[in-house]
Amino acid sequence: xxxxxxxxxxxxxxxxxxxxxxxxxxxxxxxxxxxxxxxxxxxxxxxxxxxxxxxxxxxxxxxxxxxxxxxxxxxxxxxxxxxxxxxxxxxxxxxxxxxxxxxxxxxxxxxxxxxxxxxxxxxxxxxxxxxxxxxxxxxxxxxxxxxxxxxxxxxxxxxxxxxxxxxxxxxxxxxxxxxxxxxxxxxxxxxxxxxxxxxxxxxxxxxxxxxxxxxxxxxxxxxxxxxxxxxxxxxxxxxxxxxxxxxxxxxxxxxxxxxxxxxxxxxxxxxxxxxxxxxxxxxxxxxxxxxxxxxxxxxxxxxxxxxxxxxxxxxxxxxxxxxxxxxxxxxxxxxxxxxxxxxxxxxxxxxxxxxxxxxxxxxxxxxxxxxxxxxxxxxxxxxxxxxxxxxxxxxxxxxxxxxxxxxxxxxxxxxxxxxxxxx
Numbered sequence: 001x002x003x004x005x006x007x008x009x010x011x012x013x014x015x016x017x018x019x020x021x022x023x024x025x026x027x028x029x030x031x032x033x034x035x036x037x038x039x040x041x042x043x044x045x046x047x048x049x050x051x052x053x054x055x056x057x058x059x060x061x062x063x064x065x066x067x068x069x070x071x072x073x074x075x076x077x078x079x080x081x082x083x084x085x086x087x088x089x090x091x092x093x094x095x096x097x098x099x100x101x102x103x104x105x106x107x108x109x110x111x112x113x114x115x116x117x118x119x120x121x122x123x124x125x126x127x128x129x130x131x132x133x134x135x136x137x138x139x140x141x142x143x144x145x146x147x148x149x150x151x152x153x154x155x156x157x158x159x160x161x162x163x164x165x166x167x168x169x170x171x172x173x174x175x176x177x178x179x180x181x182x183x184x185x186x187x188x189x190x191x192x193x194x195x196x197x198x199x200x201x202x203x204x205x206x207x208x209x210x211x212x213x214x215x216x217x218x219x220x221x222x223x224x225x226x227x228x229x230x231x232x233x234x235x236x237x238x239x240x241x242x243x244x245x246x247x248x249x250x251x252x253x254x255x256x257x258x259x260x261x262x263x264x265x266x267x268x269x270x271x272x273x274x275x276x277x278x279x280x281x282x283x284x285x286x287x288x289x290x291x292x293x294x295x296x297x298x299x300x301x302x303x304x305x306x307x308x309x310x311x312x313x314x315x316x317x318x319x320x321x322x323x324x325x326x327x328x329x330x331x332x333x334x335x336x337x338x339x340x341x342x343x344x345x346x347x348x349x350x351x352x353x354x355x356x357x358x359x360x361x362x363x364x365x366x367x368x369x370x371x372x373x374x375x376x377x378x379x380x381x382x383x384x385x386x387x388x389x390x391x392x393x394x395x396x397x398x399x400x401x402x403x404x405x406x407x408x409x410x411x412x413x414x415x416x417x418x419x420x421x422x423x
Contacts, residue, residue, distance in 0.1 A: 018046035026165030036065030125159035291334025315349035350408035
């Protein structure tokens with residue numbers, strides 16, 4: 001490459017116009033990926049470099065948002081890289097300053113990598129806005145370039161402009177995701193609220209027709225049918241009240257108004273009482289394992305009843321029928337192993353389970369696992385969120401385990417027998 005002719009670059013008079021083009025492209029908002037895909041070509045045209053990469057710093061990694069002038073294979077190889085690694089982009093991010101050919105010393109690994117790719121010209125700039133590093137702008141050329149102080153200053157201005165743009169894109173992406181979550185919640189909430197209201201309205205109309213016929217024919221009402229209809233209506237009203245109470249609890253949690261009323265409570269007896277109220281789905285069985293006869297602690301009985309109800313309801317909802325040989329739901333209560341003065345309650349099902357890495361999402365408000373759509377399973381996605389808050393207000397712990405999708409799940413709750421004890 002020693003005899004190659006240096007590639008043309010924007011003349012000083014053209015740089016102002018080129019920067020104006022970049023500013024206009026950067027100013028158009030979008031998510032970080034959308035924004036970078038739109039901007040990268042403009043940067044390439046404005047700077048005259050043949051290969052342009054825009055990386056975003058995500059934790060300990062640099063993720064490629066967009067690239068220009070590279071093959072699909074080269075783009076795939078650059079998809080992610082360690083921020084602690086030897087790449088140009090990583091070095092620029094760590095140093096907090098440009099890494100430019102002829103003006104910065106590279107590590108031997110980085111130099112060897114560039115030579116293998118026949119890259120004689122390079123420049124990498126950290127994208128820094130308001131003291132935060134958002135990523136890097138990396139430029140490469142297969143022809144020699146002499147990068148002087150004027151071009152470095154110009155490219156630094158480009159990088160600074162991109163940093164501000166990427167910050168805005170992140171904010172836009174975050175707002176769009178809050179907005180999307182709100183839309184999803186409103187859709188789920190309206191569906192769930194309609195679910196009990198629709199049959200309730202229908203049953204009221206049935207009762208009114210029964211009364212009208214009874215009056216017309218001067219005949220007594222069919223008491224058995226009346227009781228069946230009223231019982232069904234009562235279930236729908238209870239479901240509606242539970243939905244509203246969940247929403248109110250979320251409001252109380254977020255405003256710090258969900259208070260506990262502690263009193264001596266037998267956790268074994270409480271679990272048994274809750275299970276007596278449940279009817280397992282067809283093919284399912286409910287089983288209580290009493291590891292001790294009684295287990296008394298200072299707890300809020302009503303709130304712990306809510307937790308157990310949520311966990312058992314969850315297992316019934318996502319449990320697999322016995323036709324597949326996996327229909328048992330087991331609730332066990334006993335002392336926590338290795339923790340003196342702590343109680344343990346576990347609810348195990350052999351249903352749909354979940355993939356590794358999804359545990360934390362289970363306890364987030366209004367969140368659902370992608371494999372479990374609202375149309376199939378119902379609910380607002382609030383039960384586990386509320387349960388975690390109640391358990392943690394008791395000074396306890398709650399978590400879930402699953403071997404994987406289709407392998408069931410176990411939810412564990414640890415509670416101190418007396419308040420204010422730390423795990």
